[in-house]
Amino acid sequence: VNTASVTTTEVPGPTTTTATTPVTQSPSLTILKTKTSGPSPVTAAGQVLGYTIVLTNTGNQTLTGVNTTDLLPNGSAGTLSSPTESISNNGQLNVGETWTYTINYTVTQANIDAGSNLVNTATVTTTQTPTPQNSSATTPVTQSPSLTITKDQTSGQNPVTAAGQMIGYTIVVTNTGNQTLTGININDQLPNGNTGILTGPSENISSNGQLNVGEIWTYTASYITSQDDIDTGDPLVNLVTIQTNEIPTPLSDDASTDVTQSPSLTITKDQINGPNPITAAGQTIGYQIIVTNTGNQTQ
Numbered sequence: 596v597n598t599a600s601v602t603t604t605e606v607p608g609p610t611t612t613t614a615t616t617p618v619t620q621s622p623s624l625t626i627l628k629t630k631t632s633g634p635s636p637v638t639a640a641g642q643v644l645g646y647t648i649v650l651t652n653t654g655n656q657t658l659t660g661v662n663t664t665d666l667l668p669n670g671s672a673g674t675l676s677s678p679t680e681s682i683s684n685n686g687q688l689n690v691g692e693t694w695t696y697t698i699n700y701t702v703t704q705a706n707i708d709a710g711s712n713l714v715n716t717a718t719v720t721t722t723q724t725p726t727p728q729n730s731s732a733t734t735p736v737t738q739s740p741s742l743t744i745t746k747d748q749t750s751g752q753n754p755v756t757a758a759g760q761m762i763g764y765t766i767v768v769t770n771t772g773n774q775t776l777t778g779i780n781i782n783d784q785l786p787n788g789n790t791g792i793l794t795g796p797s798e799n800i801s802s803n804g805q806l807n808v809g810e811i812w813t814y815t816a817s818y819i820t821s822q823d824d825i826d827t828g829d830p831l832v833n834l835v836t837i838q839t840n841e842i843p844t845p846l847s848d849d850a851s852t853d854v855t856q857s858p859s860l861t862i863t864k865d866q867i868n869g870p871n872p873i874t875a876a877g878q879t880i881g882y883q884i885i886v887t888n889t890g891n892q893t894q
Contacts, residue, residue: 622723623654624688626663628715628730631697636735637713639773640704640808646732648675648696648717650688658688660722665698668706668713668734673698675717688721704808708775710738740841741772742806744781746833746848749815754853755831757891758822764850766793766814766835768806776806778840783816786824786831786852791816806839826893828856859890 597616600609632645648665652658665673678694688694696717706713713736718729750763766783770776783791796812806812816833824831831854836847862884869880888894 620656620723621654622656622658622721623652624658624719624721624724624728625651625653626717626719626728626730627651628717628732630715630732630734633734636737637702637706638737638739640702640707642702644700644702644713644715644734646698646700646715646717648698648730650678650694650696650719652688652690652692654723655690656723657690658721658723659686661686661688661694661719662721663694663696663717663719665696666716666718667700668715669700669703673700673715704775707736707738707773707808710736710774712736738774738841739772740774740776740839741770742776742837742839742842742846743769743771744835744837744846744848746835746850748833748850748852751852754855755820755824756855756857758820758825760820762818762820762831762833762852764816764818764833766795766816766848768796768812768814768837770806770808770810772841773808774841775808776839776841777804779804779806779812779837780839781814781835781837783814784834784836785816785818786833787818787821791818791833822893825854825856825891828854828892830854856892857890858892858894859888860894861885861887861889863887 596613598611598613600611602609628648631647633643665675667673675696675698678696680694682689682692713734714731716729716731718727720727746766749765751761783793785791793814793816795814798812800807800810831852832849834849836845838845864884867881867883870878
């Protein structure tokens with residue numbers, strides 16, 4: 596409202612007139628969140644993602660009471676840096692001004708195990724724009740489940756030479772991927788085709804029944820040789836197989852122990868009755884023949 600007044604000597608009372616121009620307020624802003632550092636996709640726990648949030652006053656009115664919040668991919672509230680104000684550090688978002696925030700997020704093993712995209716969302720309200728506006732940055736997750744299994748003979752003879760000898764084995768399972776492995780199903784087949792009894796596992800990181808990334812599980816098993824093993828003479832192969840929920844295709848390894856066959860026998864013949872020396876025709880001489888298996892193999 597613009598008012599003009601006039602007085603004169605003859606007309607001392609003021610005479611006024613006004614002109615009125617309306618004002619239109621158009622408060623407006625934009626928010627943009629972008630990922631500015633870190634891998635994409637993420638592949639391991641501990642990787643750090645860096646984000647930048649930029650607010651811009653695109654309206655015609657100074658914005659006050661600026662409230663910017665950040666929701667991290669794990670669902671918790673993030674802590675934003677103080678804004679960098681491009682025009683003045685007065686705590687008000689001036690017309691045409693930009694405010695820039697930064698924030699980081701450290702990827703967790705739970706993120707990798709879930710395999711879902713990591714979505715980080717920033718939200719802003721002001722006194723003049725009370726309806727929340729938001730912007731998100733999305734980073735994909737790559738799961739690479741992997742493991743190794745090794746089986747070795749760790750005690751007993753090699754080659755075996757007799758029934759009743761004990762062979763000891765150690766089975767080592769290692770999570771070589773980036774994902775926690777669950778539903779571990781491990782089976783051991785003894786050289787005679789029967790299912791072996793495994794002892795363990797010994798978990799070297801945590802006893803939670805899950806094969807953590809980088810963790811090693813150790814099992815032991817044993818087998819007592821039979822006469823059939825020696826008689827057959829083939830190497831004694833002990834096979835172990837493993838699969839998990841994340842790796843449904845079975846992986847296996849085996850340990851082979853040679854068999855040495857040593858067939859051997861003795862034969863003796865002795866007179867056991869009758870004269871010695873003989874003195875007449877018609878005398879009967881009795882003999883005993885003894886055959887002894889002195890080797891390791893049925894004959």
